[in-house]
Amino acid sequence: MTDSMLELYVHDGLSDEEIDRQKATYGPLTKDVRELIQLALQTRADADDVARAREHLAAAREILGCDREDGPYGTRFNDSGRFRNWGNAAIGLRNAIAPIGELHEDADGRVWADIHLGPIYEGPAGHVHGGVSALLLDQILGDAARLSGHPGMTGTLTVRYRKRTPLGAVHVEAKLDRVEGRKAFVVGHVADAEGICVEAEGIFIAPVWMVEQRDSFAETPRPE
Numbered sequence: 001m002t003d004s005m006l007e008l009y010v011h012d013g014l015s016d017e018e019i020d021r022q023k024a025t026y027g028p029l030t031k032d033v034r035e036l037i038q039l040a041l042q043t044r045a046d047a048d049d050v051a052r053a054r055e056h057l058a059a060a061r062e063i064l065g066c067d068r069e070d071g072p073y074g075t076r077f078n079d080s081g082r083f084r085n086w087g088n089a090a091i092g093l094r095n096a097i098a099p100i101g102e103l104h105e106d107a108d109g110r111v112w113a114d115i116h117l118g119p120i121y122e123g124p125a126g127h128v129h130g131g132v133s134a135l136l137l138d139q140i141l142g143d144a145a146r147l148s149g150h151p152g153m154t155g156t157l158t159v160r161y162r163k164r165t166p167l168g169a170v171h172v173e174a175k176l177d178r179v180e181g182r183k184a185f186v187v188g189h190v191a192d193a194e195g196i197c198v199e200a201e202g203i204f205i206a207p208v209w210m211v212e213q214r215d216s217f218a219e220t221p222r223p224e
Contacts, residue, residue: 014078026086026094033096038120090139099136100172103143111144112173119167128165130198133190136172137200141186144174145204150184152204165190165197174200182206 014022036057045053073087073094086094091103099121100113115136123129138157145152174188183203190198 009075009077011077014076016078016080016082019078019082019084023093030094030096037096038118041119088139090135099132100139103140105147108175109144109148110173110175111140111147112171113140114169114171116169117165117167122167124164126167128167128170128190130159130161133161133165133198134159134200136170136190137174137188137198138202140172141174141188141200141202142204144176144186144188145184145202148176148184150176150179150204150206152182152184152206155183155203155205157200157202160199161197162199163197166192169193170197177201 043050073085073092075083075085077083084093086092088098089095090098091100092098097120099115099117101115103111103113105111117128117132121128121132123132134157137159138154141157142152142154169192171191172188173191174186177185177187179185183205186202186204188200188202189196
């Protein structure tokens, strides 16, 4: 692992109580910002009301910016094995554009999530942007590899768009198919109520440094 990558995998030693406190503090803030993003798209407020709203937002930026970190959030661990990738674009607790909330894992190794994709994820009119579908699949396939004990970085992601994905409720799931050396082969899909919309196959390759630490990665629970 390069020095720059090492800096983004941090054992910070926070207590479970402190992590819970931060979740309770910043989770609702992220939800509020997510709702603001959608309101920015959907509002019909007039110019005066928009100007007033922007004044409030400027005040909020000043308050929140008075004590802040620089750079990406990275991945952080504590002594009990809890890890947070709260800046992750697909599933990060503190990332207001991250669409995945809670991951689930079945006894047979299937990893899945039910999520709602609103208007901010639109591509073709009324439908989910194809890049958002790829984002979801990259994340869920990678989590399926990791939770099966074979974590790795995305080597290839092959996506097949079988039909357009309507905005609204969608189901994403993935499962490990096989392992060949340092490569984990994973399959998955995005579906709506009427069936599969997008399919994917991914190859996740474990770098040497990850193989050396595989036990710790495999034992790590799903992200907070």
